Amino acid sequence: MDSVQFEELSLSLLSYKTGWIKTGRWNQSEVFKLVNGDHDPDYLLVPTCEEEITQYAKQALDSYKQLPLRLYQIKEKFRNEKRPRGGLLRGKEFLMKDGYSFDLDEERALETYKSVVGAYHRIFDDLGVPYVKAQADSGDIGGDMSHEWHYLNATGEDAVFSCDSCGHVSNQEKTLSLPQEAVSAGGDVSVKYFLTMDKTTLVCAYYPTGRTLEPKFVQVEVPDIALGVPEEHVFEQFSQVDELSKRVVRVMDARLNSRSNFPDFPVDFHNRSMITTLTDVPIVLAEAGEVCGECERGTLREQRAIEVGHTFYLGDKYSKPLGLSVDVPENGKVVNKQVMMGCYGIGVSRIVAAIAEISRDNEGLRWPRSIAPWEVTVVEATKDTGLSEAYSRMQFDYRVDGRDESLGLKVKQSNMMGIPMVVILGKRFPMVDIEVRGRRRDGQPQESKLHVHIDDLSDTVNNLLIHM
Structure with a gap:
């Protein structure tokens, strides 16, 4: 978000009802409202912050020259989910990155939207887990355009359709067939x-x-x-x-x-x-095997998916009812214009749960390098006096398992935790063993066990990690 000129801030977890009444969102069933004694509720715990950030921008903007204004935060959110499930996948409290943009007109707002979509591609590329961007319905947030960001997995609650001809991807509520x-x-x-x-x-x-x-x-x-x-x-x-x-x-x-x-x-x-x-x-929800309504040539394929991010172009959905406008000189006159907005969310805690769900196997978790607690677990099976020098040569992120447990248990538990690799300093030192747990990003097979000299350890480990 920093790379596309967003600034970080921190908004209150509490929001007063006035703005939510103006936008028509006060009576949503999924919000927690706070009651003070016998009084009617005046505050809610924020599920998302469009009302708060719009009112903040209204106070902060003195001139159209301050636009674009781009803000984000990484903070807890609350939703009164009727059926919490899957640990962090769907809970009443979650950690979320929510960003908001304010622009002078639709053209510039869509340019900002495009830049954030580019940033999201870089974020999900860096995570190293295959994902899709799908055209989506804007739901309760509202607005004129939105995209969901999904991990494809059979356990997902959402349905994503893709065309084998034009490549169009959309969720079920936006798929014409x-x-x-x-x-x-x-x-x-x-x-x-x-x-x-x-x-x-x-x-x-x-x-x-x-x-x-x-x-x-x-x-x-x-x-x-x-x-x-x-x-x-x-x-x-x-x-x-x-x-x-x-x-x-x-x-x-x-x-x-x-x-x-x-x-x-x-x-x-x-x-x-x-x-x-x-x-x-076409006015019914699509089914797999039907013809794509976008190109009218290809066949639709349906896959289950876990939503981990959502981007919205809001237009004046919130700025209009909340009175966020600026005076702009045009052709010798001063014209009052509604500020155009976008909002952009990523479920930080949800990503952790989603990746855990889609990457686990019979041995346990299997983290990609990007979010693994550390990259390599080092296990000693010898008391060779040269080990201290060996550690000085390890140019990668590692932790030493120095517990008084068996070698087999240490390796098994490292694998269960999803650490990408285990390095075993054994009796044949300075020759060391590498056991590879992590997967390659491109899906290509790789050796699961290697035997290298300590001098070549860092280069070998880093060459493996760069593909995970």
Whole structure:
């Protein structure tokens, strides 16, 4: 984060309710609220800090010339998870790196977003564990664009889809898909009803029974749709609209055809000139083996994944309700502009748990060099007087296991802890043994046991480590 001109700060773990009410996030189910005696809660424990950082920036910015403003922290966060599991993978308290950017306009904000994405690639490359960046839904954080950063593993809670033709990667909520073959006749059809914001248009989303509708895919076709309104309220509100103002939009999933078994229309509406039908639209969650909706050529592959980071372009999602704007001279006038924002998170403690989960084997943990507690465990199996000189030649990160335990137990426990290598100073010293536990980053096989002279030990160890 420092390399892309972010500055570190430390915000309070407590946040007052005013900002959260303004942004519509005060009543989230996953926040811990603090009650003082018989009073209603006024504070919460921060799950993320968009409200706090925006208000901080509002106080700190005196001029547009101070932009861009780029800030981050590494600190505890709290979420009232309904089902904590997997140790550090999903807990009520976790350590998080959260960063926030403030720019004068969208163009510059997207440049900042691009620079942070580059920094994230360098961070995950340095960790040395294969990862993917996936187009994602912004969820409760909001904003116009976001990407998730995942480790692929069968234990993951998320589904990531990739195309074998165009290479597009996205999570399930953002993956558009088309049927692999021509749709056969018949088949039962389900339907979900929505209203537009002005309540004059009934939107009917038809999709195959047994598939899962993704309302945000419908919103792409009907941008002014109102999501989250219960169906009983949809019909109640639509019935109150003047007959001459009523419209109907029927959105047909690409897997349906004219011979599918459609349900009866739920309202009395006979003005066919006011009915619009959109066909061949993918509006259900993707499944593996279907055609990629991005290129319409490749086949989609599904993999389970563990999310360890998320980047968001927020636009004015928070700056507008919280009144963060700056005066800017333009063409001889002073124009007041909303500040454009981005936010960027990495689950620090979650990364530790994720790497432990995906790299472990029957012998225990198997850390990459980047986060191993140390690189090499040194075990003595001799009392040779030359050992002190040997230690002076070790140009790598090591710890000596000097416990009064057997050689076999020391090696086994070092392997269980996931230390990349064990060096054994044995009876044939100055010849030493190296047992390699760590994996190569490129997946290529490497020797698990080597026998070298003490003079060559550091070069051999470092040549092995550089690939881990």
